[in-house]
Amino acid sequence: MKTALITGITGQDGSYLAELLLAKGYTVHGVVRHASSLIANTSRLEAVYQDPHESGRRLFLHKGDVTDAGLLVNLIRDIEPDEIYNLAAQSHVRVSFDLPDYTANVTALGAIRLLEAVRASRIDARIYQASTSEMFGTTAPPQDETAPFHPRSPYGVAKLFAHWATVNYRESYGMFAVNGIAFNHESPRRGETFVTRKITRAVARIAAGLEKKVYLGNLDAVRDWGYAPEYAEAMWLMLQHTEPVDYVLATGRAATVREFAEAAFAHAGLDWRDHIEHDDRYERPAEVPELVGDPAKIAREIGWRARVHWDELARIMVDADRKALREGS
Secondary structure, three states, X not given: OOEEEEEOOOOXXXXXXXXHHHHOOOEEEEEEOOOOXXXXXXXXXXXXXXXXXXXXXXXXXXXXXXXXXXXXXXHHHHHOOOEEEEOOOOXXXXXXXXXXXXHHHHHHHHHHHHXXXXXXXXXXXXXXXXXXXXXXXXXXXXXXXXXXXXXXXXXXXXXXXXXXXXXXXXXXXXOOEEEEEEOOEEOOOOOOXXXXXXXXXXXXXXXXXXXXXXXXXXXXXXXXXXXXXXXXXXXXXXXXXXXXXOEEEOOOOOEEHHHHHHHHHHHOOOOHHHOEEEOHHHOOOOOOOEEOEOOHHHHHXXXXXXXXXXXXXXXXXXXXXXXXXXXXX
């Protein structure tokens, strides 16, 4: 039985990855930031959460975060994981402009603290680092593993530091450490401030007569949106590969924010033009116009392919938000 450590386990990707690994028989450890409400901090893990008093449990949550180097060293030494997935980050691009120092501390330095903890612990763990399409910035699409980087936000810059740190530790110390350059991936567990979830949640509330408008920023931004559970599978597959290789994770298809909104509203029988208003506050100081991934390499070498594309994704998320609203959750 393998043991895995997931930072960012309470986030969208971390929760899906935990479910996947537990279903495969893993023992899973997760790092969870301290919060006054345990329920609020573990809500995405509801399907797999186990009370600490249960016998035979395989999910263990440890208080802490990637800003604490000592905790990471001690935790890795104690549990001796076979696989480590670093999903911890301040991951909201717009927020990174307001909190650049915090974004860098968690997202950039957090990654190198984890890599150094593995090196210092002298364990033979395989490491997955969550890289991002935001590192490409203004590079023309389609973006693949050879495309140049030009990040346009503190978040993108911080992720690029973590990306190259992972490459450096792989090349310097022979670590099995890989970067998954993931393009946007969404689900009903996406945070409510991210544009896709903001749209689908608004659709549900407008259809129920609870709201009339939703305010958005750049409607012309083009993104390659995939389905988060499928991307969790890609992360796992990358650590089962014979060699440590970096891959782009993407669908290869894209749409504008406007097209995503149109599809989401249409699924509820609504016209998006009646309900969307522009608000400059949601514009970024430096925009990234078009991110469209080329996933040919991972499809060819590992066999992973995205099955859910942006239009189906919009319907999945609208249905989930409408159901949650009806059920009061």
